[in-house]
Amino acid sequence: MQAFVATLNAAPIWLIVLIKSAVLLLVVVTTFAYAMLFERKILGWMQLRPGPNRVGPWGLLQPAADAAKLILKEDLTPKTADPLIYRLAPFISLLTAFSVYAVIPFGQSSSGVWAIGNVNAGILLILAITSMGVYGISLGGWASGSKYPLLGSLRSTAQMISYELAMSLSFVGVLMLAGTTSLGGIVHAQERLWFIVPQFLGFIIYVITAVAETNRAPFDLVEAETELVAGFHTEYSGLRFGLFFIAEYVNMLTVACVATLLFFGGWNALFGLVMVPGVIWFLLKVGAFLFFYMWLRATLPRFRYDRLMAFGWKILLPFATANLIVTAIIVAFRG
Amino acid sequence: MRKNLYNVGAIFKGLSITFGFMFRHKPTIEYPSVRKQHAPRFHGLHELRRYADGKERCIGCELCSSACPANAITVIGAENAPGDRRSPGERHAARYEIDELRCIFCGLCEEACPTDAIVLTPHFEMADYRRGAFVYAKDRLLVPPEAGVGVAPDERPGGIPGDLGRVEELKSTMDIERGYAATWRGEALKTNRKGLAG
Numbered sequence A: 001m002q003a004f005v006a007t008l009n010a011a012p013i014w015l016i017v018l019i020k021s022a023v024l025l026l027v028v029v030t031t032f033a034y035a036m037l038f039e040r041k042i043l044g045w046m047q048l049r050p051g052p053n054r055v056g057p058w059g060l061l062q063p064a065a066d067a068a069k070l071i072l073k074e075d076l077t078p079k080t081a082d083p084l085i086y087r088l089a090p091f092i093s094l095l096t097a098f099s100v101y102a103v104i105p106f107g108q109s110s111s112g113v114w115a116i117g118n119v120n121a122g123i124l125l126i127l128a129i130t131s132m133g134v135y136g137i138s139l140g141g142w143a144s145g146s147k148y149p150l151l152g153s154l155r156s157t158a159q160m161i162s163y164e165l166a167m168s169l170s171f172v173g174v175l176m177l178a179g180t181t182s183l184g185g186i187v188h189a190q191e192r193l194w195f196i197v198p199q200f201l202g203f204i205i206y207v208i209t210a211v212a213e214t215n216r217a218p219f220d221l222v223e224a225e226t227e228l229v230a231g232f233h234t235e236y237s238g239l240r241f242g243l244f245f246i247a248e249y250v251n252m253l254t255v256a257c258v259a260t261l262l263f264f265g266g267w268n269a270l271f272g273l274v275m276v277p278g279v280i281w282f283l284l285k286v287g288a289f290l291f292f293y294m295w296l297r298a299t300l301p302r303f304r305y306d307r308l309m310a311f312g313w314k315i316l317l318p319f320a321t322a323n324l325i326v327t328a329i330i331v332a333f334r335g
Numbered sequence B: 001m002r003k004n005l006y007n008v009g010a011i012f013k014g015l016s017i018t019f020g021f022m023f024r025h026k027p028t029i030e031y032p033s034v035r036k037q038h039a040p041r042f043h044g045l046h047e048l049r050r051y052a053d054g055k056e057r058c059i060g061c062e063l064c065s066s067a068c069p070a071n072a073i074t075v076i077g078a079e080n081a082p083g084d085r086r087s088p089g090e091r092h093a094a095r096y097e098i099d100e101l102r103c104i105f106c107g108l109c110e111e112a113c114p115t116d117a118i119v120l121t122p123h124f125e126m127a128d129y130r131r132g133a134f135v136y137a138k139d140r141l142l143v144p145p146e147a148g149v150g151v152a153p154d155e156r157p158g159g160i161p162g163d164l165g166r167v168e169e170l171k172s173t174m175d176i177e178r179g180y181a182a183t184w185r186g187e188a189l190k191t192n193r194k195g196l197a198g
Helices: A004-010 A011-044 A062-074 A082-103 A124-141 A147-178 A182-189 A198-214 A239-261 A276-297 A305-334 B008-021 B061-067 B108-112 B164-169 B183-195
Strands: B044-048 B072-081 B093-097 B118-120
Touching: A011 A062, A011 A082, A011 A239, A011 A276, A011 B008, A062 A239, A082 A124, A082 A239, A124 A147, A124 A198, A124 A239, A147 A198, A147 A239, A147 A305, A182 A239, A198 A239, A198 A276, A198 A305, A239 A276, A239 B061, A239 B164, A276 B008, B044 B093, B061 B072, B061 B108
Parallel strands: none
Antiparallel strands: B044 B118, B072 B093
């Protein structure tokens, strides 16, 4: 074992990063698959159904069956589509969704945080990468050469831009309290008190904008089934649709991770139970946030489009700004 | 602004309702593995019965055919040959066909039959890929001799509702307080579930 660790320490940095990335990719994809099953189960229970239970015990092999089905389906490209961009768009979504995990820390050991890259400006990088994700959706909808995807992609652009602002502003309060933009540093700053307490308004704004950013119910106007068939991915089928699907769930996982890091104290233990490893705490908190997402989806009806815009600009943005100003004043006076 | 914030409480109320529903009893019947118990007189696939000595009950009178509102039944009667008596009467059904796709499962044939020959059984799984497969002739309608004589609805367990009092008790099929659970089928379903669990 020690020899193994010694070999690892001697390995070149690119190899270590490669191994870390492969492991993380595997974990994230597996989590995605079971988050999907978990969501369908929860939705089922809340609607008095048993949920998927035919494939494997308790439906546990359902993700494998879904994946096999999507891979075997025909990959259609509409005649009117722009073939290159149409085929590229799902990969843009997926790539941006996955690359965020390069900077998200999952735990901590004596040698540092558990992350592929421990970046000083981690939170800024996350914001930058996640805002790129909208390109996959808008380009995919635009290049489909069909009217419903076009409407979906226009909606997504407007929605993402409106909610991105309030989301970034809700981060700033936390950053001022922590005095750092490094995700590890933010978690350290929460060892005594989670930021959900002093930044409660910021947390509420973050939760709402996060739902909008990931295009989930009740803000799923981008793929509103009742109005837009399936929104931006109406024309996509087979594996390319699957990639969009993975991207959506991985984004969901990302916002859950960010919420955990910024507001729930990351890997800090609850009730002083420090013997439980930090990673377990982190995953538990992420799981709770994911459950909340599914719970919301099972409860709330979809927003009307004009109300979505009005809510974002007229309520969330002023509140986020007020929160920012009040926090800034308090931080300044406390020194 | 005030109007917009007014409904925040409603969101939490909604969330509490969906959370509570997560732990409720699920009324789903997992059909192919769990089969719901049908009423004894359920109107399903038809059956032509026999007498205890093996003779067909049908006397080819065509009353079922004329009673049928969907014109689903075709009967062609014939005289019983002296050496080969198919039924105790003078005539028997040479051909007896029911088009189950036309049938509306009303049970009027059953009521019209003077010899209780044609009955509706609780069997309902008749799916097939060919339309022709739904025209049931005597080979599939007649109870095979080795399978007994067939059971009339009245002779099935619980076939004659001896508990007619319960029908009086439940004036409406739906109880407003208990909803579906208060109906006859709802109760049967509950006992069915309990039996499975135990």
